[in-house]
Amino acid sequence: MRKLWKNGVRRLLALVCTAALAACTAAGCSPSNDVTSGVGSTDFPVTVNDVTISQKPEGVAVLSANLADVVLALNYELPLKVRTADCLQRDLDVLPVVEADDYASMSAAGATLALQDGTPTQEQQDAASQAGVTLLGIAPATSREDLTRATSSIVMHTLPAVFSPFS
Numbered sequence: 001m002r003k004l005w006k007n008g009v010r011r012l013l014a015l016v017c018t019a020a021l022a023a024c025t026a027a028g029c030s031p032s033n034d035v036t037s038g039v040g041s042t043d044f045p046v047t048v049n050d051v052t053i054s055q056k057p058e059g060v061a062v063l064s065a066n067l068a069d070v071v072l073a074l075n076y077e078l079p080l081k082v083r084t085a086d087c088l089q090r091d092l093d094v095l096p097v098v099e100a101d102d103y104a105s106m107s108a109a110g111a112t113l114a115l116q117d118g119t120p121t122q123e124q125q126d127a128a129s130q131a132g133v134t135l136l137g138i139a140p141a142t143s144r145e146d147l148t149r150a151t152s153s154i155v156m157h158t159l160p161a162v163f164s165p166f167s
Contacts, residue, residue: 051136057113061106064117081111103131
């Protein structure tokens with residue numbers, strides 16, 4: 001009887017240890033929000049240039065050849081869904097071309113964020129929002145100092161908040 005009880009305790013202990021190990025293993029699989037995992041759901045909302053992006057964009061429309069150059073240079077092209085005709089970079093040839101104000105087509109292609117040069121008008125923001133697209137304007141540089149500011153804004157704040165080369 002004593003031997004039977006010892007075996008039962010051992011089995012129970014083994015079961016508890018196995019369950020604890022499984023729980024620890026599963027916890028290790030949960031998404032982390034560090035530089036190696038890319039953008040995570042807890043990284044949102046994020047505000048860039050007074051525009052709040054409430055969740056990770058499903059896809060991105062690039063409406064500027066200048067911004068397309070930056071996106072491609074940083075290898076962030078994976079989430080791009082559409083481009084405008086002035087984005088002539090060879091890597092973007094596979095993307096459908098849309099008009100810069102055709103937010104419905106952007107949305108239909110899977111873009112929930114559009115990047116454009118300059119500050120969008122209220123009318124543009126309203127039209128984009130009505131189509132389910134967040135319009136993010138980035139002012140073009142007008143001087144060398146401004147270029148440093150713009151590049152810093154794009155590289156350090158905008159792109160990492162929106163794109164992930166690991167997704």
